Amino acid sequence: MSIQEQYKKRVRELLSSGAVKMVIGYQAGTTADRRRPLFIRTPEEAEKLVLDSACIANLSGYLVTEGLLSDEKSVGIFLRPDGIRSINILAAEAQLNPEQVVILGFDGNDKEVTALQGEKARDFSAIIASIKEHAPEAPRNPQLEQIEKMSPKERFAFWQAEFSRCIKCYACRQACPMCYCRRCIVDSNQPQWVNTSSHTLGNLEWNVVRAFHLSGRCVGCGNCDRACPVNIPLRLINAKMAGEVLGAFDHFAGMSETQEPVLASFKKDDSETFIL
Amino acid sequence: MTRILLSDKLDNCVARWRKAGLTVIGPVKKETSSSYATVEKAADFDFGIVLPDRSIKGLFFPQTEPMMGYTIKKQDIATNDFAPPTEKRIIFGARSCDASGLAIDDPLFGWDYKDDFWFQRRNETVIVTIACTKADDFCMCTSLKLAPDSTKGSDVLLRPLQNNKGWLVEELTDRGREAFKEIADLLLDGSEQAAPLAVVPEKFNLDACVAWLKNPENFDSTFWKEISMRCIGCGSCTFLCPTCHCFDFQDEGDTYSGIRRKNWDSCSFSLFTMHTSGHNPRSTQSARWRQRIMHKFNYFPGKFSVNSCSGCGRCTRQCPVDMGITETLQAISTLKP
Structure with missing residues (x-):
């Protein structure tokens, strides 16, 4: 069978x-x-x-x-x-x-x-x-490796070009199992924390906010990337952040139903190089 | 005898139009996504694209557009209006469904208030449509009583030659004739055959669907919940749609300076109809999907005598969960009116 x-x-x-x-x-x-x-x-x-x-x-x-x-x-x-x-x-x-x-x-x-x-x-x-x-040791995305080799200036230009296509349809958010907020920060308008306009700044704000919200939470399923109607390679951002979180905190998202969220918990042996 | 534009003359045409002050726009694939974008030479066009990912709509009704601004300095208050752009453009290689979409939206933008931003761009843009010889599984213009060579909304229609070396030229409007005067000496007379048009099978019976939608009893049908259960509530279908036209005004800035913008909005979003009180008359995704279908095939034609859909199929083609107008109307076709 x-x-x-x-x-x-x-x-x-x-x-x-x-x-x-x-x-x-x-x-x-x-x-x-x-x-x-x-x-x-x-x-x-x-x-x-x-x-x-x-x-x-x-x-x-x-x-x-x-x-x-x-x-x-x-x-x-x-x-x-x-x-x-x-x-x-x-x-x-x-x-x-x-x-x-x-x-x-x-x-x-x-x-x-x-x-x-x-x-x-x-x-x-x-x-x-x-x-x-x-x-x-899992094979890394070759495009991600290419982006990592860029200078910060080149990398910024790369992502600006990619985000310039964003139309703020929020398909990435709606397709993501982790974006479950009944009211997303971008839909909060008193005050309007994030510009709703789909211009350079608005697109950058949206995609950066989302990347941080998913750090240590993204499982790399690729729903956002496949949902994007203008094919922005969103999974690269999330894969990068997942790698950072794994390296810095030994945190791999979704290990157990009691795992503490990495950005909402503190351990004495957490690396603090960014504070000290 | 018909007039013919050969592909190897296109570079000259682009140069002529650019010299005459026209911005030349056409189907372009950049990185992983296609759209109608500015071209500088014939090689920039990609005529192999069945349909660009993003519709032609954004060139007339951008996703975000400044309307007015203000600055306040102590005693000085200044306001400025953003005038509609006066840029002259020619879109070479539009698809019939996209050009039709513009014509469908004209009455809407000129109804109780004449939207200068829309009409200024419409008046300053020549649309040269290339009839489709290829279609994909999502194309459905024929179901909307349109065709791969519909002339609606176009200023010139080009039919690809059988030998793939150029196009037969059909000038449709004065605007089109004017633009083609610039390249008149580059056209040839000929009797070549046009390539066969793309075959787009009819996917649903539009009249049967419209009859069902017009029956008020069906407004509360359980059908709406069933058909939209997997809808995730993103705005992909509405934003890619060549006829969806809803927008929102947003003020960006602070006490001292700011801009009022007109941004695309979508009936798929729960915030679209949210009242200040917190009450939402379209509180469920099924009510929102029903609104989208009802608006396109019942309310809009009720007011403007034309369906608000040109059959491009983008709603299904790019839907993250493979929904769309085709599936919904196919299902409605099988229901009793």
């Missing part, structure tokens, strides 16, 4: 036994290479489910939809390891109760997917620990 069929069976079981009220997964999209999010509420609807290497999007953001988990019933969700790390962060930041999240875990490459054993986020801690362990 293919992994897709195995998981269809599992979804039907979860829904007919009442273990979950809904399963969030993937279905076929407009073109052969596209997958769309799917919300399955009856065992019959499981037939629409697709699970293959094109299932890339991190769906965990849907779990913090207002009211979805407030009845204390469980929801099933298809997640790759990066999505499971998102669940840990959302739990650690008190945005959801991980007991209500039944994970249908999978992993894979651009050709095939494999099933991951486990049901609750904590069941996958060994996999996540191994990803962290191998993070330093």
Whole structure:
């Protein structure tokens, strides 16, 4: 039985036994290479489910939809390891109760997917620990390395050119599981902290604010980067910040549901070179 | 006998137009994203782009535009109005859907208040559209009763030659004829065949959709919630749309100096309809998506007798969750009116 069929069976079981009220997964999209999010509420609807290497999007953001988990019933969700790390962060930041999240875990490459054993986020801690362990030797993005070699002036010019395309549609924010604020700082207008205008300064402000808000929280799922309608390479910024946080604080986002947020916690042995 | 513009004469044309004081704009791919951008020579154009990522709209209605400003110095208070730009432009290689989008928005910008910024740019810009010989899976102009060679909103229509060496020229307006006078001696007479137009299959029955939308009972249909469940509430579809035209005024500055700007706004955002009291009449994403569809295919045509969609397909093409007008209207087509 293919992994897709195995998981269809599992979804039907979860829904007919009442273990979950809904399963969030993937279905076929407009073109052969596209997958769309799917919300399955009856065992019959499981037939629409697709699970293959094109299932890339991190769906965990849907779990913090207002009211979805407030009845204390469980929801099933298809997640790759990066999505499971998102669940840990959302739990650690008190945005959801991980007991209500039944994970249908999978992993894979651009050709095939494999099933991951486990049901609750904590069941996958060994996999996540191994990803962290191998993070330093993981192949680095060649474009990121190129940007690191630039002088500060060149780097600023590079990002200004990239951000000049930004139209402030906020697709990056809306696609990001970590951007769950009911009212984003840029939507606060009394006072107007951040310019809403999509001009050079406004675009720079927005993207820099977002980079800092995601430092130590981004799991590198790439949702923002894929969502950007003008193809700004947003994942490079977040990958850079994740690397900095790992190096400075040995913090790898989403290790457990009780992990303290790196920018909101203090340890005696934290590096303080930037203060002293 | 028709007039022909050969591709190898394009460099000369660009130089002529630039010499005549026109800014030449065309489809350009820069880094990882395509748009209509200023070109200096024929090699800068990329006519292989099916449709630029960003629509033509921003050239007439920019994403942010200063309207007025003020400075206060002790006893001196100065205000300044930003006048509409007087730059003369020619857009060479627009797509029919984008040019149509401009014509669709003309009545809106000239309705109760004549928007000088829009009309000044419209009047000073020549639009040379190239008929499409290629389409992708998201194109849907035919579903909107338009076509890959619609002339709506265009000043000149070019049809690519079968031999790929140039275009057949159809001058449509005085503005177009005026601009092509500059290059009249570069055109040839010929009888070459035009390449076949792109085949864009009809994806939904527009009349059936409009009938369903007009039935007031369907305003509260559960359909809206179902179809928009995966919408993440970003503004990608509205900002890329060649006809979406909503904007917001923002004041930037402090006590001593500042600028009032007109910025794009989107009905997808929860803040769009938020009242000062905190009440939001469109409090859910499904209500916002319904508004977008109703506005385009019910309210706008009710007022201006034209649908506010030209079938470019960008809403679906660039949607982070693969939603869009096509899927929604396809689904509505199957419902009982």
